Amino acid sequence: MRYPYATMTEIEQADAFYARVAAGGKVEPDDWMPDDYRAAVLKFVEMHANSELMGVLPEREWIMRAPTLRRKLALTSKIQDEVGHAQLLYRVAEDLGKTRVQMLADLLAGKTKFHNVFHYPTRSWADVGIIAWLVDAAAIVSQQALRDSSYAPYARTMRKICWEESVHIMHGRDVVLTLMNGTASQRAMVQEALDRWWGPLMQMHGPPTDPAKDKDLHWRIKGKNNEQLRQEFLAIYVPRIRELGLVIPDPELEYDEAAGRWHYAEPDWDELRSVVTGHGPMSAERLEFRRVSQAETQWVRDALLGTASAAA
Amino acid sequence: MTHSGNVNAPDEELAMHYAREFYGRRQESNRLWVVPRDAIAELDDPDLLKPPFDRSFKKPGGYIIKHKLEAAKARAGSKEPA
Numbered sequence: 001m002r003y004p005y006a007t008m009t010e011i012e013q014a015d016a017f018y019a020r021v022a023a024g025g026k027v028e029p030d031d032w033m034p035d036d037y038r039a040a041v042l043k044f045v046e047m048h049a050n051s052e053l054m055g056v057l058p059e060r061e062w063i064m065r066a067p068t069l070r071r072k073l074a075l076t077s078k079i080q081d082e083v084g085h086a087q088l089l090y091r092v093a094e095d096l097g098k099t100r101v102q103m104l105a106d107l108l109a110g111k112t113k114f115h116n117v118f119h120y121p122t123r124s125w126a127d128v129g130i131i132a133w134l135v136d137a138a139a140i141v142s143q144q145a146l147r148d149s150s151y152a153p154y155a156r157t158m159r160k161i162c163w164e165e166s167v168h169i170m171h172g173r174d175v176v177l178t179l180m181n182g183t184a185s186q187r188a189m190v191q192e193a194l195d196r197w198w199g200p201l202m203q204m205h206g207p208p209t210d211p212a213k214d215k216d217l218h219w220r221i222k223g224k225n226n227e228q229l230r231q232e233f234l235a236i237y238v239p240r241i242r243e244l245g246l247v248i249p250d251p252e253l254e255y256d257e258a259a260g261r262w263h264y265a266e267p268d269w270d271e272l273r274s275v276v277t278g279h280g281p282m283s284a285e286r287l288e289f290r291r292v293s294q295a296e297t298q299w300v301r302d303a304l305l306g307t308a309s310a311a312a
Numbered sequence: 313m314t315h316s317g318n319v320n321a322p323d324e325e326l327a328m329h330y331a332r333e334f335y336g337r338r339q340e341s342n343r344l345w346v347v348p349r350d351a352i353a354e355l356d357d358p359d360l361l362k363p364p365f366d367r368s369f370k371k372p373g374g375y376i377i378k379h380k381l382e383a384a385k386a387r388a389g390s391k392e393p394a
Contacts, residue, residue, distance in 0.1 A: 180387070
């Protein structure tokens with residue numbers, strides 16, 4: 001349905017837009033949008049793109065240390081997929097009015113964020129399995145809810161990304177299962193990795209938000225709130241973790257039948273805040289890697305874009 | 313040459329006789345190679361024998377976990393997920 005925008009004041013325009021969106025209407029890049037909707041979508045998509053780009057760095061550390069050729073190829077393929085996802089998402093964000101150059105500059109300057117989980121180190125091959133299985137699973141829970149986003153280019157991208165992520169999760173689960181069917185020390189390695197990753201995983205979807213104030217929810221940029229996503233993740237994955245004999249390092253974690261929800265120890269929201277603002281154990285190092293990569297590849301951009309400064 | 317089986321014998325001479333009894337009584341063999349087990353060097357690395365040129369690691373069909381999952385659950389002593 002097309003509203004006669006030309007005859008309305010800007011406020012009426014915005015109200016009509018929000019009513020359409022709240023009722024499930026979709027927005028395309030060349031539609032008129034209120035500035036704050038455009039800014040909200042951009043911020044959301046930009047952080048997602050940043051996360052895909054930075055998310056390859058923990059896994060990249062293990063390409064040269066994978067135990068078999070098949071695992072090396074699977075890991076490399078996954079990393080290529082993730083960088084591809086970053087490209088797709090920066091493309092969506094560019095159409096909303098921010099250049100790729102500016103987005104990468106803001107990421108490297110620490111002005112924009114990426115997900116907490118990618119600020120942590122990896123310590124063993126078991127981390128690779130835990131990340132590909134559980135971190136990707138937590139991400140896919142969010143991404144599936146985004147497949148019906150009001151911003152249509154983002155929704156379409158999510159559908160493609162979700163399909164590819166599902167194979168990543170299979171790869172991760174296969175790595176974990178192989179270790180769990182191995183030696184006692186391999187099983188211990190998985191348990192140790194889970195002990196370190198559980199905290200960041202529980203923080204990943206963010207603290208519960210007040211639905212009344214959650215604009216992203218209201219404008220259907222996202223479809224579910226943080227707590228719903230966390231509950232969905234727990235419902236699917238806690239049984240799958242426990243059935244392997246792994247112990248989740250939260251003694252308070254249990255399902256309350258009466259309340260219809262999982263109870264758990266309060267995640268450390270201070271840690272989350274500190275990490276996503278660039279104070280995680282690997283934040284500085286990984287951003288520095290991206291800075292160095294960007295400097296080293298400047299000659300490619302200069303050659304393609306014709307921006308080379310005068311020859312030295 | 314195909315692997316037929318094995319015999320349990322104290323020395324090479326008896327091993328040859330047993331091999332003929334089991335695998336040569338009905339003119340089913342032209343030639344029998346009889347070797348002590350510890351003379352056999354085995355190559356079973358899937359990376360070398362079946363490198364994943366089909367890129368199955370990129371596809372859902374490349375990850376059939378049914379048996380691995382059953383084995384892991386049995387080891388953990390758990391039944392159906394809670």
